[in-house]
Amino acid sequence: MGLLKLIWLCFFGPRLKRNYFEGAGTEGRVYVPNVLERYSDRALSFGQLFLSFIYHTSPFIIFYYAVKEAFGNPQFINMITGLKQYTLIPVIFSGLFVFRGLGRMANKDYRQFLMCLIKSHRTKGSFKHHDAVQSGIHKYDFDMTHHPTSFKYSDATIK
Numbered sequence: 001m002g003l004l005k006l007i008w009l010c011f012f013g014p015r016l017k018r019n020y021f022e023g024a025g026t027e028g029r030v031y032v033p034n035v036l037e038r039y040s041d042r043a044l045s046f047g048q049l050f051l052s053f054i055y056h057t058s059p060f061i062i063f064y065y066a067v068k069e070a071f072g073n074p075q076f077i078n079m080i081t082g083l084k085q086y087t088l089i090p091v092i093f094s095g096l097f098v099f100r101g102l103g104r105m106a107n108k109d110y111r112q113f114l115m116c117l118i119k120s121h122r123t124k125g126s127f128k129h130h131d132a133v134q135s136g137i138h139k140y141d142f143d144m145t146h147h148p149t150s151f152k153y154s155d156a157t158i159k
Helices: 002-012 035-071 076-106 108-122 130-137
Strands: 016-019 140-142
Touching: 002 076, 002 108, 016 108, 035 076, 076 108, 108 130, 108 140
Parallel strands: none
Antiparallel strands: 016 140
Protein backbone atom coordinates (compact mmCIF):
# COMPACT_ATOMS: atom_id res chain seq x y z
CA MET A 1 0.00 0.00 0.00
CA GLY A 2 2.82 2.42 0.79
CA LEU A 3 4.52 2.09 -2.60
CA LEU A 4 1.26 2.61 -4.52
CA LYS A 5 0.48 5.69 -2.45
CA LEU A 6 3.97 7.02 -3.10
CA ILE A 7 3.57 6.54 -6.86
CA TRP A 8 0.10 8.13 -6.77
CA LEU A 9 1.43 11.15 -4.86
CA CYS A 10 4.30 11.50 -7.33
CA PHE A 11 1.78 11.78 -10.16
CA PHE A 12 -0.86 13.93 -8.46
CA GLY A 13 0.84 15.24 -5.31
CA PRO A 14 1.45 18.81 -4.21
CA ARG A 15 3.94 21.13 -5.81
CA LEU A 16 6.97 21.57 -3.59
CA LYS A 17 8.27 25.14 -3.43
CA ARG A 18 10.99 25.41 -0.79
CA ASN A 19 13.11 23.21 1.52
CA TYR A 20 14.06 24.28 5.05
CA PHE A 21 16.83 21.87 6.02
CA GLU A 22 19.26 22.37 8.87
CA GLY A 23 22.19 23.08 6.54
CA ALA A 24 20.28 25.49 4.31
CA GLY A 25 19.96 28.34 6.83
CA THR A 26 16.82 30.07 8.01
CA GLU A 27 15.68 31.05 4.53
CA GLY A 28 16.03 27.55 3.16
CA ARG A 29 16.52 26.94 -0.51
CA VAL A 30 14.18 26.91 -3.45
CA TYR A 31 13.15 23.46 -4.64
CA VAL A 32 14.71 22.78 -8.03
CA PRO A 33 12.72 20.27 -10.07
CA ASN A 34 14.55 18.18 -12.63
CA VAL A 35 14.06 18.74 -16.36
CA LEU A 36 11.34 16.14 -16.82
CA GLU A 37 9.23 17.48 -13.96
CA ARG A 38 9.74 21.12 -14.92
CA TYR A 39 8.73 20.81 -18.58
CA SER A 40 5.81 18.46 -17.99
CA ASP A 41 4.54 20.80 -15.25
CA ARG A 42 4.75 23.74 -17.67
CA ALA A 43 2.91 21.77 -20.34
CA LEU A 44 0.21 20.80 -17.83
CA SER A 45 -0.20 24.45 -16.80
CA PHE A 46 -0.52 25.50 -20.43
CA GLY A 47 -2.97 22.66 -21.09
CA GLN A 48 -5.12 23.65 -18.12
CA LEU A 49 -5.15 27.25 -19.36
CA PHE A 50 -6.12 26.06 -22.85
CA LEU A 51 -8.92 23.84 -21.51
CA SER A 52 -10.20 26.69 -19.36
CA PHE A 53 -10.28 28.93 -22.44
CA ILE A 54 -12.14 26.25 -24.44
CA TYR A 55 -14.59 25.73 -21.57
CA HIS A 56 -15.45 29.42 -21.36
CA THR A 57 -15.75 29.89 -25.13
CA SER A 58 -17.66 26.65 -25.77
CA PRO A 59 -21.11 28.29 -25.97
CA PHE A 60 -19.88 30.48 -28.82
CA ILE A 61 -18.19 27.56 -30.58
CA ILE A 62 -21.30 25.39 -30.30
CA PHE A 63 -23.47 28.23 -31.60
CA TYR A 64 -21.10 28.78 -34.53
CA TYR A 65 -21.15 25.11 -35.54
CA ALA A 66 -24.93 24.88 -35.07
CA VAL A 67 -25.48 27.81 -37.42
CA LYS A 68 -22.90 26.50 -39.88
CA GLU A 69 -24.45 23.01 -39.92
CA ALA A 70 -28.01 24.36 -40.17
CA PHE A 71 -27.29 26.49 -43.24
CA GLY A 72 -24.47 24.48 -44.76
CA ASN A 73 -24.01 20.90 -45.78
CA PRO A 74 -23.45 18.78 -42.61
CA GLN A 75 -20.74 16.20 -43.03
CA PHE A 76 -20.30 13.18 -40.82
CA ILE A 77 -16.55 13.05 -41.59
CA ASN A 78 -15.92 16.40 -39.89
CA MET A 79 -17.59 15.19 -36.70
CA ILE A 80 -15.40 12.07 -36.60
CA THR A 81 -12.26 14.19 -37.09
CA GLY A 82 -13.35 16.46 -34.22
CA LEU A 83 -13.94 13.46 -31.96
CA LYS A 84 -10.45 12.16 -32.74
CA GLN A 85 -8.97 15.49 -31.73
CA TYR A 86 -10.97 15.61 -28.49
CA THR A 87 -9.96 12.07 -27.51
CA LEU A 88 -6.33 13.00 -28.01
CA ILE A 89 -6.48 15.60 -25.19
CA PRO A 90 -6.92 13.11 -22.28
CA VAL A 91 -4.18 10.89 -23.72
CA ILE A 92 -1.75 13.83 -23.80
CA PHE A 93 -2.71 14.91 -20.26
CA SER A 94 -2.24 11.41 -18.85
CA GLY A 95 1.17 11.17 -20.52
CA LEU A 96 2.18 14.50 -19.02
CA PHE A 97 1.08 13.35 -15.55
CA VAL A 98 3.19 10.20 -15.96
CA PHE A 99 6.24 12.20 -17.05
CA ARG A 100 5.83 14.60 -14.12
CA GLY A 101 5.52 11.63 -11.75
CA LEU A 102 8.66 10.01 -13.14
CA GLY A 103 10.54 13.28 -12.74
CA ARG A 104 9.38 13.59 -9.14
CA MET A 105 10.30 9.98 -8.38
CA ALA A 106 13.81 10.62 -9.67
CA ASN A 107 14.26 13.65 -7.40
CA LYS A 108 15.63 12.79 -3.95
CA ASP A 109 14.30 15.95 -2.27
CA TYR A 110 10.76 15.30 -3.46
CA ARG A 111 10.88 11.67 -2.29
CA GLN A 112 11.97 12.79 1.20
CA PHE A 113 9.14 15.32 1.24
CA LEU A 114 6.62 12.63 0.28
CA MET A 115 7.85 10.36 3.05
CA CYS A 116 7.25 13.14 5.62
CA LEU A 117 3.84 13.88 4.09
CA ILE A 118 2.76 10.22 4.19
CA LYS A 119 4.00 9.89 7.78
CA SER A 120 2.05 12.97 8.85
CA HIS A 121 -1.12 11.69 7.18
CA ARG A 122 -0.70 8.30 8.89
CA THR A 123 -0.54 9.75 12.38
CA LYS A 124 -3.33 12.25 11.84
CA GLY A 125 -5.52 10.99 14.69
CA SER A 126 -2.89 10.45 17.36
CA PHE A 127 -1.42 13.50 19.04
CA LYS A 128 1.39 11.74 20.92
CA HIS A 129 3.97 12.19 18.19
CA HIS A 130 2.39 15.34 16.79
CA ASP A 131 5.37 17.63 17.34
CA ALA A 132 7.93 15.19 15.94
CA VAL A 133 5.89 14.51 12.83
CA GLN A 134 4.93 18.12 12.25
CA SER A 135 8.53 19.24 12.60
CA GLY A 136 9.35 17.00 9.67
CA ILE A 137 6.55 18.36 7.49
CA HIS A 138 7.29 21.98 8.42
CA LYS A 139 10.68 21.75 6.75
CA TYR A 140 8.88 22.10 3.42
CA ASP A 141 6.80 24.77 1.73
CA PHE A 142 4.16 23.24 -0.53
CA ASP A 143 0.54 23.58 -1.68
CA MET A 144 -1.77 23.88 1.32
CA THR A 145 -4.49 21.70 -0.20
CA HIS A 146 -2.45 18.62 0.72
CA HIS A 147 -1.45 19.73 4.21
CA PRO A 148 -2.63 17.29 6.90
CA THR A 149 -5.20 18.57 9.36
CA SER A 150 -3.99 18.44 12.95
CA PHE A 151 -7.01 19.93 14.69
CA LYS A 152 -9.60 17.65 16.25
CA TYR A 153 -12.66 18.91 18.06
CA SER A 154 -14.59 16.17 19.80
CA ASP A 155 -15.94 18.04 22.84
CA ALA A 156 -18.89 19.61 21.03
CA THR A 157 -22.09 19.81 23.00
CA ILE A 158 -25.18 21.41 21.58
CA LYS A 159 -27.52 23.06 24.08
